Amino acid sequence: MKKDWMIAVTGDKGGVGKSTLVALLAEWLLYQGRSVHIIDTDPNQTTQTWIDKCTNFGRTISSKDGGITIVDTAGTSGSSLTKYIRHADLILVPFKPHIADLEVIVGWFLSLKESLQSRVLFIPNMLSNTKEQKTGVAEISAVIKEETRGQLLPGLAERKAVYPTLLNGGKNNFFETNIDHKTREETQQLFTKITQLLSE
Numbered sequence: 001m002k003k004d005w006m007i008a009v010t011g012d013k014g015g016v017g018k019s020t021l022v023a024l025l026a027e028w029l030l031y032q033g034r035s036v037h038i039i040d041t042d043p044n045q046t047t048q049t050w051i052d053k054c055t056n057f058g059r060t061i062s063s064k065d066g067g068i069t070i071v072d073t074a075g076t077s078g079s080s081l082t083k084y085i086r087h088a089d090l091i092l093v094p095f096k097p098h099i100a101d102l103e104v105i106v107g108w109f110l111s112l113k114e115s116l117q118s119r120v121l122f123i124p125n126m127l128s129n130t131k132e133q134k135t136g137v138a139e140i141s142a143v144i145k146e147e148t149r150g151q152l153l154p155g156l157a158e159r160k161a162v163y164p165t166l167l168n169g170g171k172n173n174f175f176e177t178n179i180d181h182k183t184r185e186e187t188q189q190l191f192t193k194i195t196q197l198l199s200e
């Protein structure tokens with residue numbers, strides 16, 4: 001595996017779980033013994049605040065010594081073409097499979113040049129198994145098929161008691177805490193796939 005991987009988390013849509021995914025992925029990689037370097041380009045500094053909270057608990061999250069760089073972006077139009085996204089090996093795009101959100105996400109994806117589209121990994125988030133959401137996920141699959149670029153990864157369920165508490169920080173790695181079986185299973189499925197793609 002080459003040393004300096006970069007993963008950007010973006011998508012031009014606010015409040016879909018980008019910062020949560022950055023923190024979760026960082027925790028997963030740290031749990032696997034990797035080192036991560038996190039860059040928070042969002043003026044709201046959600047991820048940086050989480051890092052600072054963890055630092056106050058005596059943990060080191062982000063270090064600049066190689067490893068995997070993870071970039072969080074602001075959920076506003078225009079963030080999509082920052083230099084980080086252009087240089088990212090993988091572009092993670094969490095999305096809520098709602099009609100209104102899909103319009104933004106699909107429009108954003110279609111506006112990307114082909115070389116960037118190929119690196120896009122769509123991640124359905126806050127899944128609650130409704131018919132509307134299933135239709136939404138199917139729509140993304142159809143767009144990926146038409147464009148013949150991008151991939152749809154396994155998603156994360158809506159777990160209000162689990163994922164929102166992550167960004168409060170804590171003295172232990174998220175994966176060392178007493179998380180339930182389903183959370184462990186879905187995160188493992190998602191992150192195993194992402195690390196596989198990195199090593200390809």
Ligand SMILES: Nc1ncnc2c1ncn2[C@@H]1O[C@H](COP(=O)(O)OP(=O)(O)OP(=O)(O)O)[C@@H](O)[C@H]1O
Pocket residue numbers: 013014015016017018019020021042044046073074075076125126127156157158159160163164165
């Ligand atoms: N799978 C999930 N289940 C339940 N709540 C979630 C899940 N993913 C994210 N959330 C919650 O949704 C809210 C938005 O998440 P987050 O801040 O990660 O989104 P964002 O895309 O980074 O937002 P912004 O565009 O403002 O940066 C937060 O309160 C977060 O805890």
Ligand SMILES: [Mg+2]
Pocket residue numbers: 018019020042046047072073074075
């Ligand atoms: Mg954010």
